[in-house]
Every structure is written in structure tokens, then in C-alpha cells.
Amino acid sequence: MNIIEARGLRKDFTVRVRAGRLRREKRVVSAVDGVDLTVARGEMLGYIGPNGAGKSTTLKMLTGVLMPSAGEARVCGLRPVAQRTRLALRIGVVFGQRSQLWWDLPLRDSFDLLRHIYRVPPADHAARLRRCRSLLDLDDFLDVPVRQLSLGQRMRGELTAALLHGPEVLFLDEPTIGLDVMSKRAVREFLAELGRTGDTTLVLTTHDLADIERLCRRLVVIDHGRVVHDGSIEALHARYGSHRLVVVDLDEPLPEPPVLSGAPLHRTEADGRRLVFACESVTAGEVVARLSGLATLRDIAIVEPDIEDVVARLYTAPEPIVAPTLPTLPVDHEAVAAPDGAGR
Numbered sequence: 032m033n034i035i036e037a038r039g040l041r042k043d044f045t046v047r048v049r050a051g052r053l054r055r056e057k058r059v060v061s062a063v064d065g066v067d068l069t070v071a072r073g074e075m076l077g078y079i080g081p082n083g084a085g086k087s088t089t090l091k092m093l094t095g096v097l098m099p100s101a102g103e104a105r106v107c108g109l110r111p112v113a114q115r116t117r118l119a120l121r122i123g124v125v126f127g128q129r130s131q132l133w134w135d136l137p138l139r140d141s142f143d144l145l146r147h148i149y150r151v152p153p154a155d156h157a158a159r160l161r162r163c164r165s166l167l168d169l170d171d172f173l174d175v176p177v178r179q180l181s182l183g184q185r186m187r188g189e190l191t192a193a194l195l196h197g198p199e200v201l202f203l204d205e206p207t208i209g210l211d212v213m214s215k216r217a218v219r220e221f222l223a224e225l226g227r228t229g230d231t232t233l234v235l236t237t238h239d240l241a242d243i244e245r246l247c248r249r250l251v252v253i254d255h256g257r258v259v260h261d262g263s264i265e266a267l268h269a270r271y272g273s274h275r276l277v278v279v280d281l282d283e284p285l286p287e288p289p290v291l292s293g294a295p296l297h298r299t300e301a302d303g304r305r306l307v308f309a310c311e312s313v314t315a316g317e318v319v320a321r322l323s324g325l326a327t328l329r330d331i332a333i334v335e336p337d338i339e340d341v342v343a344r345l346y347t348a349p350e351p352i353v354a355p356t357l358p359t360l361p362v363d364h365e366a367v368a369a370p371d372g373a374g375r
């Protein structure tokens with residue numbers, strides 16, 4: 032069952048732009064330009080795009096903050112703007128740049144206030160807070176006023192605040208922006224755990240693609256207000272011609288370059304002692320198995336395609352690119368690492 036459904040969602044803003052030295056004229060900017068989106072209950076969706084693509088505007092329409100110029104949306108079966116108060120009880124929102132906590136109050140008091148605002152039964156509140164305290168390590172700073180918290184501590188507080196009323200959908204706009212490595216990891220692990228239980232649907236916008244790789248199976252990419260990709264990360268790699276590479280080091284070069292269907296030889300190095308294959312339609316394990324019948328393999332490495340690279344290309348090229356850009360590999364024989372998932 033879909034917990035989010037949007038059809039033809041559009042948001043136009045009227046902006047004033049310079050038209051000559053003194054004159055300014057009005058222009059309409061379509062921040063979101065006909066987005067169709069369905070999200071199933073329990074799904075973890077990555078909603079990404081370059082700066083100004085329309086991500087935050089979409090989230091604002093889905094959470095009832097902004098009225099769409101056209102199209103319609105239902106979140107938890109409710110119309111976001113018209114039924115905003117009811118919707119607020121069923122969703123949680125974390126906007127990385129904005130806070131829902133009381134600046135001068137300790138976190139603990141903010142959480143208590145939220146319990147009253149959302150009228151959460153004390154036992155439910157206590158159970159959810161207990162879980163967040165343990166998963167997000169809140170105890171060291173629960174009694175510290177919010178204004179004295181580091182960004183990472185505050186973000187953990189924001190996540191807790193957004194979850195204390197038990198929302199069905201959690202909208203996260205850049206939840207790891209500006210966080211140090213440890214805080215990012217804590218937030219990601221927490222969200223992954225949340226996703227594993229399947230109770231909360233997650234919609235996440237981010238510029239940090241490691242967030243997406245870690246958390247989301249499905250990715251919607253938006254550019255200039257329009258959806259340019261909707262599918263799995265694997266589908267994105269397949270569409271943009273980026274493949275996992277298998278690098279094998281041989282004892283002796285083969286007299287002829289081997290031909291493996293589904294895994295073309297991408298390049299040869301070290302006088303034929305190192306072969307690099309692109310896994311187009313076979314697994315890395317199959318490539319290794321077939322090669323081991325042809326030669327003695329000294330070493331094997333698997334190089335994953337880089338999602339950042341793929342997405343950067345998607346932003347700049349509307350059409351799929353067939354020839355992949357592949358990373359330069361070290362020529363040094365010893366530098367090839369042992370496989371770490373060769374069977375995949």
C-alpha cells in the first residue's frame with residue numbers, strides 16, 4: 032500500500048529579476064514541474080538532485096508547508112495542506128538547517144513539551160525516548176540547553192524529537208549536512224535501524240551519496256523540478272553503463288586475450304599479467320570462476336562503480352552514457368587487494 036502518492040505535483044514561484052539597470056520584472060520559476068511519486072509503506076526512499084533541483088520544495092508540499100500550484104498529493108491518505116494538523120500527528124520532519132527544539136531548554140525538556148503538544152501517552156513516550164537514548168547515545172547531553180549542543184548532538188536531538196510521537200513517515204531534508212564523521216555514522220546507523228523495523232517510511236534528501244548507498248534501495252533523482260530517474264541504485268548503474276570491475280593478476284600472460292560473454296575485457300596492464308573485466312551481465316564470481324579454468328590467478332580485486340560519478344554524469348547528461356568512465360588502477364602488482372565479496 033502506498034503511504035505517499037503525488038501526481039503532477041508542481042510549484043511555481045514568482046520572482047523579480049533584473050531587466051536593465053533599474054527595471055525589474057516578474058518571472059515565474061517552476062521549482063517543481065510535474066512530479067509523480069508513490070512511496071510504499073516502510074520504504075526508504077532517497078530523493079536527490081543538484082542544488083535548486085526542487086527537493087526541499089517537494090518535501091514542503093508533501094508535509095503541508097507549501098500549497099502546490101498544481102497537481103495533488105496524499106500522505107497517509109490525507110491532503111497535506113488541507114489536513115495539515117491531522118497530518119502533523121502522523122509524520123515527522125527533520126530539516127537539517129532548521130530546528131524544532133527550544134533553544135534555551137535542555138533536550139529533556141524539549142522532549143517533554145513535545146509529548147504534551149502531540150498528546151503522546153506517557154508510556155509510549157517513555158518507550159520511544161528510551162530507544163532513541165540508547166541508539167543515539169543521548170544521555171551525555173540530555174540536560175544541556177540546545178544552544179550549547181554541537182551540530183551532531185543537536186541533529187540526534189532533532190531526530191528524537193521527530194520520532195517521539197511515533198510518525199508513520201519521516202521526512203528528512205539533509206539530515207547529515209555539516210556533521211563530522213562520527214555523528215554522520217551515528218545518524219546513518221540509527222536510520223538504518225529504523226528502516227530495518229519497517230514501521231517508519233523514510234524519505235531522505237541529501238547531497239551525501241554515502242547516505243543513500245547506506246540507507247536507500249530506491250532512488251528518485253530530480254533535476255530542474257522533474258524526475259529524471261526512479262529506481263534502484265543498481266538500475267541507475269545499469270542505465271548509465273557503470274559496472275563492477277574484476278581485476279585479475281595472472282601468473283603468466285595468456286597467449287590470446289580471453290573472451291567472456293557478459294564481461295568484456297576492459298583493459299590489459301602489466302604486459303598482459305593483469306586483466307580488467309567489466310561485469311555487464313554476469314557476476315564477479317562467474318568471471319573469476321571462468322578465468323580460473325583458463326589460467327592460474329595470483330590475485331583478484333573487485334572495484335565497485337562509484338555512485339557519485341554516476342550521479343554527476345546523470346545531472347549533466349540527460350541521456351544514458353554507454354561507455355563507462357572507469358577508475359585508473361595501480362600498475363603495481365602488489366597493490367591489488369584481495370577480493371572482498373568475490374562471489375557476488
Ligand SMILES: Nc1ncnc2c1ncn2[C@@H]1O[C@H](COP(=O)(O)OP(=O)(O)OP(=O)(O)O)[C@@H](O)[C@H]1O
Pocket residue numbers: 044045046060061062063080081082083084085086087088089
Ligand atoms: N520561496 C521561494 N521563492 C522563490 N523561489 C524559490 C523559493 N523557494 C525555492 N525557490 C526556488 O525553487 C528552486 C528549487 O528550490 P529547492 O529549495 O526546492 O531546491 P533544492 O533541490 O532543495 O536545492 P538545495 O539542494 O540547494 O537545497 C530554486 O531555484 C529556488 O531558488
